[in-house]
Amino acid sequence: MKMAPIPAWLDEATSALVEETVRMLIKRHANILLAMILFGSVARHEERPLDDSCPSDVDLLAIFDTTDRLVKPYREDIFATIIDACALHLDAPREVNVLLSDRTMQTWDAMFLDNLARDGILLYARGSLPAPLAARQSLQERLEDKGVIR
Amino acid sequence: MKADAHRRHAESLERAIALAKSDPATSVAIIENAWGAAYHWISYGCIRKYQQHRDKHQGLTAYLVGLGEQHLAQWWRNFEDVRQAGFYGNQAGESEVQEALDLLERIRTWATT
Numbered sequence: 001m002k003m004a005p006i007p008a009w010l011d012e013a014t015s016a017l018v019e020e021t022v023r024m025l026i027k028r029h030a031n032i033l034l035a036m037i038l039f040g041s042v043a044r045h046e047e048r049p050l051d052d053s054c055p056s057d058v059d060l061l062a063i064f065d066t067t068d069r070l071v072k073p074y075r076e077d078i079f080a081t082i083i084d085a086c087a088l089h090l091d092a093p094r095e096v097n098v099l100l101s102d103r104t105m106q107t108w109d110a111m112f113l114d115n116l117a118r119d120g121i122l123l124y125a126r127g128s129l130p131a132p133l134a135a136r137q138s139l140q141e142r143l144e145d146k147g148v149i150r
Numbered sequence: 151m152k153a154d155a156h157r158r159h160a161e162s163l164e165r166a167i168a169l170a171k172s173d174p175a176t177s178v179a180i181i182e183n184a185w186g187a188a189y190h191w192i193s194y195g196c197i198r199k200y201q202q203h204r205d206k207h208q209g210l211t212a213y214l215v216g217l218g219e220q221h222l223a224q225w226w227r228n229f230e231d232v233r234q235a236g237f238y239g240n241q242a243g244e245s246e247v248q249e250a251l252d253l254l255e256r257i258r259t260w261a262t263t
Contacts, residue, residue: 054208069235070245079224079231086223087215095209099238100231112238 004121006038009045010058010094017089017096018058022123024085025062025078025098032074034103035063035133036124037116042094044119050093057095060123061116063130064100069107071100105132151205153197160190160258167251177242184250185233188257192226195261222260229253 006015022036040059041047047056062078064071071078082098105113117136128134151159163183170176170183189207196203196217204213211230214223232250236242 057208069243070232070249075228076224079228080220082227083211083215083220083224086212087220090212090216092212095211097230097234098227099234107235107239107243109238 004123006123007042007045007121009047010042011050011092013089014058014092014094014096017085017092017094018060018123020088021060021082021085021096021098024081026124028081029064029074029078030126032065032071033062033124034065034126035061035122035129037061037063038121038123039116039119043121055094057097060096060098061120062098062100063103063105066102067104069102071102075100103130105130108132151193153194156190156194156197156203160187160194163187163190164254177244177247178236180247181233181236181242181250184254185229188226188229188254191254191258191261192222195222195257198261222257225253225256225260229257 006018010018018038025033025036038058038060041056042058049055064074064078066074078100086092086096101108113132113136117133122129129137163186167180167183167187170180189210192210192214193203193205200217204210211223211227214220214226229250232242232246232253235246
């Protein structure tokens with residue numbers, strides 16, 4: 001996974017919505033937000049185009065400093081923030097989905113975590129990545145160093 | 151689909167949820183059905199209150215915000231998180247099922263009052 005800006009291949013209006021969502025989550029939930037990762041088809045640049053009957057959504061994972069999978073008691077406030085960001089960019093042609101995760105990431109499927117480490121684009125991080133991702137990140141870097149994967 | 155048809159679909163899915171509740175192994179099915187029922191209740195409520203609705207769930211959040219239904223949009227976004235976590239997670243536990251049922255209750259109340 002690499003720390004990078006929002007991909008240039010995303011249209012301007014959706015990009016603005018993603019940026020607003022990340023900015024507002026950082027501003028309002030700085031005390032518990034650990035990382036935000038763009039993943040899925042947009043991160044891999046395999047997204048269905050805007051002229052498709054069902055263009056791809058943008059998938060974000062927001063990791064919070066809690067062990068509660070549903071991120072309670074902050075959950076409602078977090079979704080209120082996401083909706084406030086959405087309200088400022090109703091012209092965005094792609095929907096932006098934000099999945100919430102606790103820092104243990106224990107309930108996530110191993111394949112999902114592998115894909116996240118391989119294809120994800122880190123948009124924000126405070127401190128080091130949660131252990132399940134950091135371990136995969138380290139493995140990926142070693143394999144890249146050896147030329148096993150690129 | 152007309153408002154009454156959406157209501158019938160929602161009620162049918164809720165009956166399926168009631169039947170599934172006795173079996174803990176059906177948690178994913180309960181969440182899926184609750185999500186589906188919530189979508190139909192939103193369509194029913196939008197037709198009742200605004201004489202319009204969105205006939206697909208893609209883009210529904212922005213559509214609801216555009217109607218001024220911020221709380222409803224928030225509940226729907228929350229529901230999408232519970233459902234999608236089921237796709238990427240190993241299991242849907244009791245707390246996820248309870249969250250889905252609580253959200254469904256709120257959305258049904260919004261639609262019918």
